Amino acid sequence: MHLSEPYWIKTRRLTGLLLIIWITITFLLSWYADWLNQWQILDFPLGFYMAAQGSLFIFLLLIWIYNRSMRRLDAEYGIDDE
Secondary structure, three states: OOOOHHHHHHHHHHHHHHHHHHHHHHHHHHHOHHHHOOOEEOOEEHHHHHHHHHHHHHHHHHHHHHHHHHHHHHHHOOOOOO
16 A cells, blocks of 8 residues: 655654654653752652653653554545554
8 A cells, every 4th residue: 555755754753752752751861860859759869760760751751642644544535553
């Protein structure tokens, strides 16, 4: 099946945007960990908490956004499985 060029442009744009968000979250949380540690969540410093738990939730959210967006895009171009 031949897919149109706009489909691939939208797919690359979505992937690039989510990759930039992923890289930004990864490096900013590490870079500002000392500053984040001035606050506490459940008796843990916020920098530690974000590295151990918070960033994982953000990454799962990015995966969920990608999945939902790609399903919508696939349905728009008529290549969905369902």
